[in-house]
Amino acid sequence: KNEVEQSPQNLTAQEGEFITINCSYSVGISALHWLQQHPGGGIVSLFMLSSGKKKHGRLIATINIQEKHSSLHITASHPRDSAVYICAVGGSQGNLIFGKGTKLSVKP
Amino acid sequence: KAGVTQTPRYLIKTRGQQVTLSCSPISGHRSVSWYQQTPGQGLQFLFEYFSETQRNKGNFPGRFSGRQFSNSRSEMNVSTLELGDSALYLCASSSVTGSYNEQFFGPGTRLTVL
Numbered sequence: 001k002n003e004v005e006q007s008p009q010n011l012t013a014q015e016g017e018f019i020t021i022n023c024s025y026s027v028g029i030s031a032l033h034w035l036q037q038h039p040g041g042g043i044v045s046l047f048m049l050s051s052g053k054k055k056h057g058r059l060i061a062t063i064n065i066q067e068k069h070s071s072l073h074i075t076a077s078h079p080r081d082s083a084v085y086i087c088a089v090g091g092s093q094g095n096l097i098f099g100k101g102t103k104l105s106v107k108p
Numbered sequence: 109k110a111g112v113t114q115t116p117r118y119l120i121k122t123r124g125q126q127v128t129l130s131c132s133p134i135s136g137h138r139s140v141s142w143y144q145q146t147p148g149q150g151l152q153f154l155f156e157y158f159s160e161t162q163r164n165k166g167n168f169p170g171r172f173s174g175r176q177f178s179n180s181r182s183e184m185n186v187s188t189l190e191l192g193d194s195a196l197y198l199c200a201s202s203s204v205t206g207s208y209n210e211q212f213f214g215p216g217t218r219l220t221v222l
Contacts, residue, residue, distance in 0.1 A: 095141070095156065098153075
């Protein structure tokens with residue numbers, strides 16, 4: 001079993017829809033990161049959180065430490081949100097452990 | 109501030125050769141981490157350098173090595189290349205060490221081993 005599990009693996013949405021991507025982890029963490037990767041490879045850090053909830057524009061990230069679960073929400077999705085979203089947790093040795101990613105495609 | 113830069117962006121090598129990739133972190137950042145991304149395994153941690161010292165190392169063979177210079181620029185080296193080393197190699201910089209800090213990623217070097 002992977003230490004970081006994401007669901008769904010693939011997600012297709014219509015423009016304007018509310019989107020949720022889930023991340024569950026089985027290791028103790030210092031922080032959880034949500035990353036966005038566009039075609040071509042560049043990765044952008046969206047959020048880093050260790051408790052509660054963070055919001056940036058149309059993006060919201062939440063984490064439940066007790067349940068070892070985090071969600072990334074996108075409100076009013078847009079085709080430019082199409083990307084791979086990756087959840088990563090801080091491992092005990094200070095490194096990041098990554099989920100396999102969720103490929104999101106938003107259709108106009 | 110300039111972002112994280114990686115050179116070269118693309119590289120083609122043949123089996124058995126060696127390769128050196130370079131990463132220049134954001135000015136003032138002292139931590140540089142390296143990651144390998146493949147379609148099968150996803151993103152995997154290679155190693156982290158902080159103030160010229162290797163702080164953490166992932167589960168990769170000794171053919172993968174790295175170093176960091178006094179100006180925080182980092183290089184990673186892969187010797188005796190194998191077909192399976194074909195991947196996108198990403199580096200990320202952070203102001204301090206530890207996974208609880210935001211990391212800023214470079215554009216990556218896409219390595220193809222023939």
